[in-house]
Amino acid sequence: xxxxxxxxxxxxxxxxxxxxxxxxxxxxVSVYLFWYVQYPNQGLQLLLxxxxxxxxxxxxxxxxxxxxKSQTSFHLRKPSVHISDTAEYFCxxxxxxxxxxxxxxxxxxxxxxxx
Amino acid sequence: xxxxxxxPRHKVTETGTPVTLRCHxxxxxxxxxxxxxxxxxxxxxxxxxxxxxxxxKGEVSDGYSVSRSKTEDFLLTLESATSxxxxxxxxxxxxxxxxTFGSGTRLTVV
Numbered sequence: 180x181x182x183x184x185x186x187x188x189x190x191x192x193x194x195x196x197x198x199x200x201x202x203x204x205x206x207x208v209s210v211y212l213f214w215y216v217q218y219p220n221q222g223l224q225l226l227l228x229x230x231x232x233x234x235x236x237x238x239x240x241x242x243x244x245x246x247x248k249s250q251t252s253f254h255l256r257k258p259s260v261h262i263s264d265t266a267e268y269f270c271x272x273x274x275x276x277x278x279x280x281x282x283x284x285x286x287x288x289x290x291x292x293x294x
Numbered sequence: 295x296x297x298x299x300x301x302p303r304h305k306v307t308e309t310g311t312p313v314t315l316r317c318h319x320x321x322x323x324x325x326x327x328x329x330x331x332x333x334x335x336x337x338x339x340x341x342x343x344x345x346x347x348x349x350x351k352g353e354v355s356d357g358y359s360v361s362r363s364k365t366e367d368f369l370l371t372l373e374s375a376t377s378x379x380x381x382x383x384x385x386x387x388x389x390x391x392x393x394t395f396g397s398g399t400r401l402t403v404v
Contacts, residue, residue: 183336185336188334213392213393215395221397222384222395222396222397222398223337223384223395225392225393225394228392269336269337271337271393273393280325280342280344281327281339281342281352282327282339282386282393283339284329284336284337284338285336286334286335286336287334287336
C-alpha cells in the first residue's frame with residue numbers, strides 16, 4: 180500500500196522568504212501526486228497535481244512542485260511567500276489506475292508566515 | 295466543493311448513540327470516499343464506494359459502516375459513537391480531474 184511522508188510538521192517562515200515543503204512517497208509502478216491546501220476552518224482545496232508529462236507543475240498562486248521519480252519525492256516550493264499563504268498543506272498520492280482507487284494523505288505541514 | 299454537500303455540518307452526540315453522516319453529490323461520480331481528519335494524522339480513509347451497493351474498507355474502518363443505495367448518496371454510520379470518533383469527517387468524489395472534497399462535518403462525541 181502507498182504511504183506518504185511529509186517531513187516537517189510545521190514550517191515557520193518570514194514574509195517574502197522562499198519556502199519548501201517536503202513530501203516523499205513509497206514507490207509504485209505509477210503514481211499520481213497531489214498537493215492540497217487547507218486554510219483555517221475550511222475544507223481542502225486542490226493546489227496542484229502531477230498526472231504525467233512535465234515533472235514540474237505549477238499552481239495559479241505561485242507554488243510549484245517537482246516530481247522526482249528516483250527520489251520518490253514531490254516537494255512543494257514557493258520563491259516568495261505571503262501572509263495569506265498561512266495554512267496547512269497536505270501531500271497525497273494515488274495509484275492503480277488513472278486516478279487510483281484511493282487517495283492516501285501525508286500527515287500535513289503547517290506553514291506559518293510571519294511578518 | 296461544487297457538487298458535494300455534507301450534512302450535518304456540526305453535530306454533538308453522546309457516547310453510545312448511533313450517528314449517521316450524509317454525503318450527497320450531484321455530478322453522478324462513481325467513486326465516493328469518507329475520510330476523517332485528526333491533528334498529526336492528516337486525512338485517513340474510512341470507507342469508500344466504487345458503485346451503488348459496492349463498498350470497501352479503508353485504513354480506519356473499525357466502528358464505522360457505510361451504505362450507498364443511490365449513486366448520489368453515501369452514508370457513514372457510527373453504530374455506537376465513542377469519544378475517539380470525535381473528528382472532522384470529509385466526503386470526497388473522484389472526478390476526471392482528480393478528487394473533490396466536501397466542506398466537512400465536525401462531530402463531537404461527549
